[in-house]
Amino acid sequence: MSTATAQPATAPPREPGRFDRLRNAPKLVRWLAFGTIVGNIVIVLTGVAVRLSGSGLGCPTWPKCTDDSYTNTPEYGIHGYIEFGNRLLTFVLSAIVGAAIILVWLQRRRRRSLVWLSLAQFFGIVAQAVVGGITVLTGLNPWTVSAHFLVSMALIYAGYAFWHRTGEGDGPREWRVGVPLRWLARAIPIAAGLTIVIGTVVTGSGPHSGDRGAGRTGFDPALVSQLHADAVFLLIGLTIGGVFAFRAVPVARNAVLALLVVELAQGLIGYVQYFTHLPVLLVALHVLGAAVLWVYAVRVLFTVRERPTVA
Template identity: 40%
Template sequence: MPLKSLVARLPYPSPAVQRVLAIAAVITQGGIGVTGSIVRVTGSGLGCPTWPQCFPGSMFPVEHPELSAVTQWIEFGNRLLTGLVIVVAGLCVLAAWRIQLDQPSRRRLVALAWTMPLGVVAQAVIGGMTVLTGLLWWTVAIHFLASTPLVWLAFMLLRAFREGDERPRWLIEPLGRKLMVALVALLGAVLVAGTVVTGAGPHGGDPDTPRLDAPIDLLAKVHGGLLVAFLVVLAVLGLNFSRTGVPSPLWRRYTVLWVLALAQGGLGSLQYALGIPEALVSFHVLGSALVIVATAALWCATRDRGPVPARTPEPAPVLATAD
């Protein structure tokens, strides 16, 4: 039986199911970055020294004189979480595909859903490269940065379940559009700079991992400076909103982004002042995921793609009958 026929037999996902699946995608895509940071700050990055197996000949941790069981299971647990991410991603694809069978115009929804499992596969390959190269700082940076667009796309998928597929219509004036684009670009720059600071910092994922030989004080100032630029653009964007007038939902998302960005900046300053304690590093990674989601929410609120198309169920197959 063709796969399309099997998907057509699935119940049509209700709006509540669609929302739960998309929110689960956002949480798992952001959460895998947080658990990865826990692996890094606890020095468990090589708890499983091979990939895709944990040890040669075993997919699971085995007793090893040079590795503690805790270290092994922290790294192995992070790998197991990838399985949950794959399950959620697969369910998102099935839900989107089932919807498209009744609403053929929802091609964008299906395309966004497919970015979830494809992104997991890409992350698994990058993760393998990270382990096999001994956690070189730039491979760890790529591993984290690869997860950031997936968090963004997961939120876009959440939005796509609740909107149409018309050509996006901006709800703000041209200057506001340029400021929004600049804001997103600066967010990317802040994230990249943050991974460079991490590369020169003390938490490499393994005590013997070589670090980036660069002055961390200077790197931290560049990272902080980019965040200040992000906040300045955000402030100018708010002035533009006040001058031109925007819907109240957009103002709410704008306010949430301000709160999260300020909190993230304060947390970064605190962890630097305290000597980069392990727990604050993971909270900072969580904060970055929240800022990505809040920025994506603001971006989506500035554009309109029309209402969700009406559902037109495919006709049931006609069974042949004898004369």
């Protein structure tokens, strides 16, 4: 009579631990990248709240809030809380960026492009803090205020590039359109950037300086507003051209159509705020609209090319 040979017991597969899951979490990386875009837009919105409420010097020095305190003090009232709250949001954004950098580095499939794009956010925040400090120390000089806003626009661009790269591969760049349409896709965000830059000059020439003692650029507000409107017309013209030029590439055409809707809404807000003498609520919406418009303009550029996944 034969006897059955005892089979060794097979060990059950080990459940992945929390650290193992973090090392293979591309979706979480993508969410953190999206968080950098949202965080930068929120900081833009709180920054305009500081300016419109006259709280630009609610914390009159930097890096401290006052000479004796890193936090706001009651003597500066609500203005101190508004300005200090805006500063605190920088730490929230820094935490998101720090988590993104660590997680990108921990991934088993570490992607060099994501490492550099996450680090770009870090260095951008450092630059933003330095420019913000100079802005306070110069008593809200309108040119440093403009630079402070434009650094946020650069961070939004880098954040969008970071987010977009998390959803594509690392293969060589492949264009969906020919050379002339590539230049059109580049011209649209360039025109959007020009519009935003001139818009900061308009702001620096207008009444909402952030503090009663802050200086102005000295330019005629009506003149720079007209120049800003001309840049808007250029942007809208290029966008309408893109609607027809990209009709064979649905993803690009949809991006241009969405941008056109944002532009028309932003233009309407701009005209209403101008003819109603710049009420603070409309000014805040216009600044928020500028950040959203910038995202949609950058999106157009990224829809005309793709990167395949490689082993």
